[in-house]
Amino acid sequence: MKTVGLIVEYNPFHNGHLLHLERSLRVSGADASVAVMSGPFTQRGEPALLSKRARAEMALAAGVDLVLELPVLYALQPAEWFAFGGASLLDATGVVSSLCFGSESGEIAPLEELASRMQGGESPAMREALKQALAEGLSFPAAYAKAASGQGGGDSAAAAALLGNPNDMLGLHYVLALRRLASGITPLAVRREQAGYHDAGLPAGGSIASATAVRAALARGEGGPGEAAPYLPPSSLAVLRREALAGRMLADGWEALAQPLLTALITRSPEELALVPGMDEGLEHRIAAALPRLPVPGTEALLSAIKTKRYTRTRLQRLLAHALLNHRGPLFGRDSLARGPRYIRVLGFSPKGRQLLKTMKKTAKLPVVVRAADFDHPQLGLDIRAAAVHASAFPSPGIREMYADYYAPPVTEF
Template sequence: MKTVGLIVEYNPFHNGHQLHLERSLQTSGAEASIAVMSGAFMQRGEPALLSKRARAEMALAAGVDLVIELPITYAVQSAQWFAFGAVSLLDATGVVNSVCFGSESGEVEPLQKLASRMQGEPSPAMQEALSHALAEGMSFPAAYAKAASQQSGGKQSAALLSNPNDTLGLHYVRALHALASDIAPLAVRREQAGYHDAGLPAGGQIASATAIRAALARESGGIEDAAPYLPAASLRVLRREASAGRLLASGWEALAQPLFAALMTRAPQDLALVPEVSEGLEHRIAAALPRLDNWNVESLLAAIKTKRYTRTRLQRLLVHALLNHRGALFEQSTLAQGPQYLRVLGFSPKGRQLLKTMKKTAKLPIVMRAADFDHPQLQLDIQASAVHASAFAKPHIQEIYADYYQPPIIWNPS
């Protein structure tokens, strides 16, 4: 069965995602799809709006056939390691023929050429160019784009890397090269809503996830304002989860109390061990805490943000601090080994067929129940989901430890 791979967050699954799924199947000629999806926290360092189970349900209802969780050791990382972890999982299934991603350009050939030129990077020259750009006060994404363009193709590369989805696409292609994978990269053009668009377009059906989350966070309107931009099944799940108190519409503020407790109980030398903390940032955080005018995460981010440290990087740092991440699992030498299991969140009838085939083709253990597999990466996933669920309005122990209580979703289209 020809299968296309998707790398997603679905936070939440909206009409743009539905369009991407349909065009991915059309472009690849695939009969089935596998989505590698982030769990409780996003690549940009934000808590998920909904549980991973609810978001997997949205994906299956929309037509995805198999949903696999991206371990948090890769889900909350820079683009390079996020992409490497996700592509590694698709490759490890042994059944994926292509990976299709949305991009601003809609072209994969320029990304392939650039990835070939950058193979083996970071070279000393690339590292030096990156250091110079950062020293000029540029944000990391801008500095990376400048350094890569200087080393690998000039203005055309710089223009390409100024687009967030094209940049992710480049890292997907580079991961495929690093793994010597037979999976073919494909791109479909992202339409209407831009990645960072914060407003709901008037009269349109496609809005960015950023705009949808912003609408859900408003005191008035909320779900009804977001409704036109969501498939019917996603809207149904969203309403159910909101009614049950399992919607984290306020984002980081829902986890402010445990976050501040985690930061206040760590000395600067302990904060220095947290991933993403470097160059004295631990002292900046420790000094900012007692001086905040408002005891919320937005105030903290504003107090510690600089040109050098983007909001995204700081949010990832906060995730790591909240979850007490540190040590070998987050070192580059460990990340380079890739994820160590295929954690199934849900599947359709076609997905069941894929899983049957994967029993013969998969390069990693297939995990259906968390209790049946013991690995440090999986323990971090369970902990992340538990902390996330603890922020629900009235969390139940079976929601906090859903990884143990709830089996994968078996989706049967009616």
């Protein structure tokens, strides 16, 4: 069975995701799809709108065949390690022949060429160029684009323009990750249509909007889909309405977790905060100084107080997520991250996905985890605790919701 891999967040699954899935199957010539999906926290450092199970259900109902969880260790990382974690899992299944991602350019050749110029990774010269660009006051994405585009000759201006697109930048890291893994998976790109990554508004008369715009519309909907409805497949709407009615939707995003976040920050000294992954260049002191001066005790107020041109909102949100989840230690170091995920966690599967799982019993390079209680690993422990923290922000959380990793089987009905 020819299978295409996707690295996704589905926060929530909208019409743009459906278009990407359909085009990925067509471009790859695949018969089935495997999606590696972020769990309760996304790469932008935000708590997901819905639980990972609800989002896996949306994906399966729309036609994805097998949904795997990207460990939170990799989900809450910059592009390099987010991409490496997802690509590692797809490669480890032994059943995926291609990785298809959406990008602004929709072209794989320029990314392949740039990856070759970078010699398959970040060289010492690249890291030095990145350091210099950051010293100039550039944000990390802008600094990375400048440093990467100047490697190994070629048209640096064209490369810099390409890497100014967030999805093309992520696509470069998918290509780099596959090369780093010496994987036989073929990278493919399809053009992102109609809505840009950062577009905050719902396009008039269209059916495709960015996930950012969809979430903003849901936040305005007072517990229902509201104006976001035309931009979601009917199956996603059904799940969303059910979860909202049950009080399992975090439409307010970070504000739903403001109290535990502030408690985590207030009760730690700057020296303790300095141990949080990504807490460098004195950010711990900036946060400690900002807390008693906040106009209101909320996450948005804190982000506004500590954000600068250099420290993007995304970077700060990831840092705050690490602080909330009490992340620290060698597990988050480069050497640990470079070893990749240590298991393949199954969130849900279709009948075709069940066949893939049977094949994976012979082909998988890592343990396939269907029940969390059957497997013990520090990375999985982080996932279970992150899901519990996420569910604790629901209006009336139950223990079975918080610890669904132990109680709920993979999604098979949708």
